[in-house]
Amino acid sequence: MPPRAHDTRRPGRPRRTGRPQDLVRRTAFDVIRAVDTRDAYANLLLPARLRDRGLTGRDAALATELTYGTLRGRGTYDAVLAVCSDRDLRRIDAPLLAVLRLGAHQLLRTRIPSHAAVATTVELARDVAGPGQAKFANAVLRKVATRDLDAWLEIVAPTDETGRLAVTYSHPRWIVSSLRDALGTARDELEALLAADNDRPRVTLVARPPRASVDELIAAGAEAATYSPYAALLSEGDPAAIDAVREGRAGVQDEASQLVALALAAVPLDGRDGRWLDLCAGPGGKAALLAAVAAGRDARLLACDVQPHRAGLVRRTVDERTGVAVVDGTTPAWPAGAFDRVLVDVPCTGLGALRRRPEARWRRGPETVAELGPLQRGLLASALEAVRPGGVVAYVTCSPHLAETRVVVDDVLKVRPDVERLDTPAALAEVSAAPLPDLGSGPYAQFWPHRHGTDAMFMALLRRAGERR
Template sequence: MNGRERRADVRVQLPRRVAFVVLRAVSSSDAYANLLLPREIRRAGLGAADAALATELAYGTLRRRGTYDAIIRMAADRDASAIDPPVLDALRLAVHQILATRVASHAAVNESVQLAREEAGSQAAGFANAVLRRVARDTPGDWMARVGETARSEDERLGLSSAHPVWVIRAFRRALAAEGRAEELASLLEADNVAPGVTMAALPGLAAPEGESTPHSPVGFRLGGGDPERLVRSSEGRVRVQDEGSQLVALALTRLSPVAPGERWLDLCAGPGGKTALLAAEALAGGALLEANEVAPARAGLVRRALDAVPLDVEVHEEDGRSLAADRAGRYDRVLVDAPCTGLGALRRRPEARWRKQPSDVADLVPVQAALLDAAITAIAPGGVVAYVTCSPHLAETAGVVREVRERRGDEVEELDARAALQAVSLTPLDLPEPSDGSLHAQLWPHRHGTDAMFLALLRKRA
């Protein structure tokens, strides 16, 4: 028998196989689980219950990968990096089932051993079997206590227990402390580890919410059940999946003041197009003109498809946003800068991102973010407004960028009250404390608002 031999008496159930395929793609080719998993579920023809199981297995394993690797290291007496990657993913999948689900341990062990056998042969299967039976002998509490004893600091211990890298924990603590809410860190980390429900947006003037209204966004709703993608398709995109925080920050710009017919708007970093479609619907209702820009051709294609739902002629550019905005000085009345960022505000939706991102990513992104915001200010007419948005609460990407650009532009711009703008569009009051530096920006949080951690700052060019 060769290295990919199989045993006929062990059959890997489809939900586990789908989850494993996703884990392998994330590990080997930096795939995005939230994009790949739905395709694999459809390809396997999974029903609702099996699809839910595959989703829990894939997302749960990815979410707590760091913690599971520490447990595997102890059970295998070798570092996770020394284990063949396919075998390591099979071990991670089994450890999640053994320690965090109601799946019977013998089923988790046997099927993950079979996955290891299929990927790497009988010797790897024997190794996986020994490791997993060692894990299954002790309780989750025992393993967490044991792993905690290996921590070299309180932050490392918290990182192992909450499955967050230490640098992310420290960034979150600083962002919360800037609002005088550092004591909320544990609640935030816990919220990051809870799978969020699906939130929908009905494009205003083109569709009506079809389920339970969201607590804050006037265009948001939640389905009681069923396939959201089927609803998106049947509505021809006029109803779409979109986090409530994303809806709120877009509406804060479009509804900041009454729209004057003929206003010119720009979505500077538009891909993949969710906020662009919402802006387009708002522009259509108010008589405004909208342009969009996305430098990556594939993502620009997604923007165009998103805009198909709105009967408005929107030109989609494919240029570097910095040069495009700078070349159109004084042309626009409202500009959205949904800046490329680390995405640390959406870890509950993209669980693999917490292990993929590094502090160096922040250092690389901040100059780009500042340049985009600076160019957007150049592009607006006197009296025009720029909304600077990130799906990250990291202070360097949020308040730090705004502060740097404001210092560079001097008295040319003034900061508007983003918290008041969000309150004005929200259906219910939002808990938005004033930052300790006295600035007027706003930060949404998963644990406090049930949204992704979206940041919003509003800057107006003085007339």
């Protein structure tokens, strides 16, 4: 819909009426629209918007809940809105549809009184789409408000199992099917996994040795995590308010992400162990932890990324001993066998981090898996060339999709008889501060949010056989 002639305000600038609730909802709306139109990430954009608009305390908490809740529940809300609207959702202007989803979330999954949720959402619709569209929004939302979520699901959820789970837990059908396949014999856990994807996780911090410790993070308000010896959990508040985080001595990093870096560093090697490589290092979480461990063992890390801005993010997380380079990992600039340990954390669909980036489920389709496959195989092949005989490669991806995990490794190793698979669950158990169950029977390891409270990260440890030096 073209801009209305009577609306002379610049698009995207919230109207300040003096009512904080208007600004809260407008902030959530603006972030949701940026996610839709600019491929922005809510977890990066929302904190900046909250600061810019001076939203703190309960207002910031509400804006956060409205933003993430609407993004997570989009599939469910669209199914309800389709029944309550006399227009096909594809014919509703995108800004107005975002408003309707925001209103549906308030009505179906918050304790906001129905009359307040409808009134404030209609006012937002008037602000971003005009009076005529506000009347339409009012009619639709009043229909949504006639039932609670369970009653609506009885009406809108398909009868087939995949469709029912897709609508109930707001995941695209293809993701539901992919997760079922990845769970294998544990398919009865599928609903628990889908539910865990919709639980907003606590922030996980990492203390980068020796510059910070878990004790320092605990003293700042966090609590010790379960598995990683360097992890702490923050239930609320801004991580940047912690001195160690603000100063770069600690950071935000999922516990599984920490453990895969530690496991790679802990695998025993014969001979030389001074040259480590992170082939796809951006934005730098694993690189920072690897660099810290390497420094304590008189080793040096080279962290690379193909994108200059991501390499810049890496540079801000590591110390001066660590090399950072802009390199295409599929066509490296170093001789074969130059490194003793190599981490290749490949680009993926991100299906393992849907708790933290709920919008990712709507951005990807099954075709993305096929598109990423050649790149993932090429990067693993390059990593195996970069490591010396006797050295170790960690293939890591934040996805449980079989076509991004074991299928990639198995395909590459079909033509690499010189590479052996190591017992990855055992290696992870060696570096965990507590028993780490249910990673799989090996040789690969798969983390799960419903089992471990982490992202669904996959890891394969591989040793290049041959003469060791």
